[in-house]
Amino acid sequence: MAHPSAPSPAARPAIDRRGFITLATAGVAGSALSVTIGSMTPADATPLTRSAASSGTTSRKRELRAMWIASVVNIDWPSRTGLRADELKAEYLHWLDVATEFRLNAVFVQVRPTADAFWPSPYEPWSQYLTGTQGGDPGFDPLAFMVAETHARNLELHAWYNPYRVSMQTDPTRLVPDHPARRHPDWVWAYGGKLYFDPGLPEAREHIYAAILHSVEHYDLDGVHFDDYFYPYPVAGQELPDAATYAEHGAGFDDIDAWRRNNVDEFVRQISLRIKDLKPWVKFGISPFGIWRNASTDPRGSDTGGSQSYDNQFADTRRWVLEGWLDYINPQIYWQFGLAVADYLKLVPWWADVAARSGTHLYIGEALYKVTSGVFTDPAEMSNHLTYCAEVTAQGTPVHGNVWYSAKHVPMDVNGAMTRVLADHYAHPALIPAMPHLPATDVREPVLTPLHRADDGVEVRWVDAAPHRRRATSFAIYRASGRRRRVDVDDATHLVATVRSSGRGLQEFTDTTAVPGERYTYVVTALDRVWNESGPSRARTL
Missing domain, CATH: 3.20.20.80 (Glycosidases)
Incomplete structure (x- = not known):
C-alpha cells in the first residue's frame, strides 16, 4: 500500500x-x-x-x-x-x-x-x-x-491503526517525554530509519x-x-x-521466523x-x-x-x-x-x-x-x-x-x-454487504406516508414504528417508474439513496433526481447498524 x-x-x-x-x-x-x-x-x-x-x-x-x-x-x-x-x-x-x-x-x-x-x-x-x-x-x-x-x-x-510503528525516524529523544517508547525504551528498536515496538x-x-x-x-x-x-x-x-x-x-519454536510469525x-x-x-x-x-x-x-x-x-x-x-x-x-x-x-x-x-x-x-x-x-x-x-x-x-x-x-x-x-x-459501476448507491455472523437488530418495515411534489423534487416521508430497541440505524429509498403495486428492492437500479436515521419517529428525504412530471412508485426499507435490511414498506405512487 x-x-x-x-x-x-x-x-x-x-x-x-x-x-x-x-x-x-x-x-x-x-x-x-x-x-x-x-x-x-x-x-x-x-x-x-x-x-x-x-x-x-x-x-x-x-x-x-x-x-x-x-x-x-x-x-x-x-x-x-x-x-x-x-x-x-x-x-x-x-x-x-x-x-x-x-x-x-x-x-x-x-x-x-x-x-x-x-x-x-x-x-x-x-x-x-x-x-x-x-x-x-x-x-x-x-x-x-x-x-x-x-x-x-x-x-x-x-x-x-498502524500497530507497531512508533516513529518515522529513529531518535527517541524527538518523541515527547511521556511517550511510551521513552518510558519503556526496552520495548522499542530501530530498523530501516524508523522506530518500532518489538512485536515479540x-x-x-x-x-x-x-x-x-x-x-x-x-x-x-x-x-x-x-x-x-x-x-x-x-x-x-x-x-x-x-x-x-x-x-x-x-522457547518451543523451531526458528526465529516461526516465532515472529506466531507473535x-x-x-x-x-x-x-x-x-x-x-x-x-x-x-x-x-x-x-x-x-x-x-x-x-x-x-x-x-x-x-x-x-x-x-x-x-x-x-x-x-x-x-x-x-x-x-x-x-x-x-x-x-x-x-x-x-x-x-x-x-x-x-x-x-x-x-x-x-x-x-x-x-x-x-x-x-x-x-x-x-x-x-x-x-x-x-x-x-x-x-x-x-x-x-x-x-x-x-x-x-x-x-x-x-x-x-x-x-x-x-x-x-x-x-x-x-x-x-x-x-457506481451509477447507483449501494448497501454495504451484511455479515451474517455479526449481531443483528430485527428492524421493522417503515410506514411510508403520502408523497408530495416540491420545487426541488419528491418529498418522501416515513415513520419508524419499531420499538426503541429495534429502531433502524438508517433507511434505503427505492424508486421505480410508473404506478406499481410493488418495487423490486433486489434490483440495484431502483436504489435511490440511503439516509441516516434522524433518531425521531418521522423521517424524510427529498428525491432531487426525480424528473418533474414523471410518475414514480416508492418504497422504503429499514437497515440496522450492520446493514441487515427489513422488508419494504407499502408502496406509494405520485
Missing part, C-alpha cells in the same frame, strides 16, 4: 518526504521491472479476461465502496500540519463530499499512524500530523468529529491493545482496520534487532477477540500486501512471483482468514491485468477462494495512485477491475467490494478513470 506501503514485487519500499513510495530495487532485475511495469500488456486472455477487458457495466445492490484517507506524513488529511481547528474540519468534510460524489459508502481513516492519536488518548500523545508538534492539542476531538460527520452522511467509518514483547503488545481499544470503547466506530505493516519490510543489509527477545521468549498471529487473534468482547458489531479487517506466498514456494500459494508477506512481514494472512479471526480481508492487489509477477487476474480469484472457505468478506485494495503516476496506462483499467470482480463473484466466490488508495487521487480523476468507474 502506498500509504506508504506495498512495494512492487521484488522491490523494497522507501518513503520520500511527501510519503510516496519510491522503489529501492535490489539489483538489475528489480530495476528493469520498475521501468517496464507500466508498459506491459496483458497475458493471453482467459474467458474471464475477455469479458472483463471489455467495457462492461455492473450494478450491484450490495458492495463496499471505500477510500483510504491517510494521515501519516500528511498524505491526504490533514493536508499539512498547523491548520486551525476549523480548517481541519473543513478539509475532512471535503473528503466526505468526495466520497458522496463518487457514491462511496465507507471511509478508512488513519487515526494512529505512529503510536500517536487523533483523539485524546490516555496512552499515547496527540499526533504530530495534526499540529506539527507531537502532543499538541488541535483544539477539538478529531475522532469525535469524524464519527459524527461520517455517520451523518450514512457512511461507515473504519478507524485505521508481550508487554509491548498489551500497550498496543490498550491504545487501540480505548478508541473502540469510547467512539462509535464501524470498523478497526490495519494495513500491511507488521514486522517491517526487509531492508537490504539490515537484520531485525530482535535476537535478544527471541532468546528470552522464543503476529497472536496479536491478530487477541485484538480480534478483544474488539468483539467490547463491541461485537465492530468489524475487524486487515489490508495486507497482495501476495501471501507464491505457488513456487508453497503449493497453496498464488501463481505469482513477487514478494511474500508470509516470509517478509511474518504475516500469515491466509491463516487469519481461514481461522475466522477477521470480518474482512482487504488485500492490496496493486497490479494490472497480465503483469507476470503479480497478475490481478490471478490474485483476485485466489483470494476469493480463500475468503469463501471461512465466509470472510473480501474487499480488493485498488492502486488508484498508479493511474496518477502513469503506471496504469489504460484509462479503463480501474473499471475493468470492478467488472472482473463482479465476474469472480458470479462464479460463487464473492468479492464484496473495493477500496481506493488514496483519497486525493479520487477527485483528481486522471484520464477519467474514476468517472468511468462511476458511470460503469
